[in-house]
Amino acid sequence: MARDKTVYTCSACGGTNPKWLGKCPHCGEWNTLEESVAESAGGPRHRFQSLAKAQAVMTLADIEAADVERQPTGLAELDRALGGGIVEGGVVLIGGDPGIGKSTLLLQAAERLAQHLKVLYVTGEESGAQVALRARRLGLAASPVRVMAEIQLERILAAIETEQPRFCVIDSIQTLFSDALTSAPGSVAQVRECAAQLTRAAKAQGVAMVLVGHVTKEGALAGPRVLEHIVDTVLYFEGDTHSSFRLVRAIKNRFGAVNEIGVFAMTEKGLKGVSNPSAIFLSTHGAPVPGSCVLVTLEGTRPLLVEIQALVDSGGAAPRRLSVGLDRDRLAMLLAVLHRHAGVACMDQDVFVNAVGGVRIGEPAADLAVLLAIQSSLRGKPLPRGFLAFGEVGLAGEVRPAPRGQERLREAAKLGFAVAVVPKANAPKGESRSFEGLTIHAVERIEEAIEVVRAL
Ligand code: TYD
Ligand code: MG
Numbered sequence: 001m002a003r004d005k006t007v008y009t010c011s012a013c014g015g016t017n018p019k020w021l022g023k024c025p026h027c028g029e030w031n032t033l034e035e036s037v038a039e040s041a042g043g044p045r046h047r048f049q050s051l052a053k054a055q056a057v058m059t060l061a062d063i064e065a066a067d068v069e070r071q072p073t074g075l076a077e078l079d080r081a082l083g084g085g086i087v088e089g090g091v092v093l094i095g096g097d098p099g100i101g102k103s104t105l106l107l108q109a110a111e112r113l114a115q116h117l118k119v120l121y122v123t124g125e126e127s128g129a130q131v132a133l134r135a136r137r138l139g140l141a142a143s144p145v146r147v148m149a150e151i152q153l154e155r156i157l158a159a160i161e162t163e164q165p166r167f168c169v170i171d172s173i174q175t176l177f178s179d180a181l182t183s184a185p186g187s188v189a190q191v192r193e194c195a196a197q198l199t200r201a202a203k204a205q206g207v208a209m210v211l212v213g214h215v216t217k218e219g220a221l222a223g224p225r226v227l228e229h230i231v232d233t234v235l236y237f238e239g240d241t242h243s244s245f246r247l248v249r250a251i252k253n254r255f256g257a258v259n260e261i262g263v264f265a266m267t268e269k270g271l272k273g274v275s276n277p278s279a280i281f282l283s284t285h286g287a288p289v290p291g292s293c294v295l296v297t298l299e300g301t302r303p304l305l306v307e308i309q310a311l312v313d314s315g316g317a318a319p320r321r322l323s324v325g326l327d328r329d330r331l332a333m334l335l336a337v338l339h340r341h342a343g344v345a346c347m348d349q350d351v352f353v354n355a356v357g358g359v360r361i362g363e364p365a366a367d368l369a370v371l372l373a374i375q376s377s378l379r380g381k382p383l384p385r386g387f388l389a390f391g392e393v394g395l396a397g398e399v400r401p402a403p404r405g406q407e408r409l410r411e412a413a414k415l416g417f418a419v420a421v422v423p424k425a426n427a428p429k430g431e432s433r434s435f436e437g438l439t440i441h442a443v444e445r446i447e448e449a450i451e452v453v454r455a456l
Helices: 042-049 076-081 101-113 128-137 153-163 190-205 328-342 364-379 405-414 445-453
Strands: 006-010 033-037 089-094 117-121 146-149 167-171 209-214 232-240 245-253 261-267 270-273 294-301 302-314 323-324 349-355 387-389 419-423 438-443
Touching: 033 190, 076 232, 076 245, 076 261, 076 270, 089 101, 089 190, 101 117, 101 146, 101 167, 101 209, 101 270, 117 128, 117 153, 128 146, 128 438, 146 153, 153 190, 190 209, 209 438, 294 405, 302 364, 302 405, 323 328, 328 349, 328 364, 328 445, 349 364, 364 387, 364 445, 405 419, 405 438, 419 445, 438 445
Parallel strands: 089 209, 089 232, 117 146, 117 167, 167 209, 294 387, 323 349, 387 419, 419 438
Antiparallel strands: 006 033, 232 245, 245 261, 261 270, 294 302, 302 349
């Protein structure tokens, strides 16, 4: 019986219990018992086996390390996020909202790779016929990709063993279940167990594997935040489903750089790479409007120009601060800095900020653009045409430099921007106030930046 093979382990103290309880009988913590596979004879050894191949102890200098060999997927933008391509035995987790295009992307990559390698596409969410239909729509009718519609882990592992694919897609990890556990597919225990077993199989057999994970409402990969440490690479597929642009972002990569992004556009013929994306996140206003400021953000190695919009409107007793694509806590902090150091008060106002086009901006270099957009909306006065800003703003009101400022400025100049407010350390050295046709205003403090903008 499957039931005998599972125990409930407390995530706080590690104590076990044969049944689920709300409160751990060992340490008294609530809600910490999680189902796991019982460690019977021979079990623990198997379970704690390293995911990498066993090797003798050696001096670091003596270990021969050839650079890992990468197989490009043929989708240049995906390869960029992956750090060049897929790696033998490397496991990639790709997370994203439902409907964003994960299955489409992977089917396209699978089809390209199938020209050179044996590819297995395991679908737990759609039937084989649905995958075939999608392939037709993408114009991949005569594809050699092997497809398996299955959700039981043991059968999938057996198929990997017999098919011997070099590249395998699991779509999605949340639909799989292992016979060893009684909990439902999608539960933390199932997701963790299935991912660990698949990872072990990938490493043992040298299969490059991609696990698809859905993001829950909270934004974490469903339960599967727990997977991020198991896999080698974590990619997020994001974007606004109402616009056609999608970003693939590397969050963790054992084989390459992180924060590198790939940009795609969703078309009726699937995803198309956008090789020159710097200006796609600018909205097109006929004339400058209040509350809008362009930011040059640096994602991995490429600069992107993104429009930050702010709307300040008189609020009620408890004014709201909402942000889309930017961190809300940081917004609250910036409003406090704006008030204390520049004397611009939004205390009784609702403040909304938005990064246009569904991009998510994590870097603090967005601060200055956010504050200038808010100030512009509050005053009801647009920033001049061709204006941009970047720089981090600290609690003391200082404007700190952003990494690789010259590159950001160069990109903006190339796109015809005219005026920039930037941190002093990012401005060109010497007396010159212009940079490749851009007029540069270097500032050290937020109040200085506000002064500069008022005078423009
Ligand atoms: P899908 O890959 O199924 O998303 P996920 O696997 O992340 O849930 O793609 C979802 C959307 O993409 C779907 O709503 C329709 C759209 N789409 C296109 O616009 N063009 C296409 O060629 C395809 C295949 C899908
Ligand atoms: Mg899908």
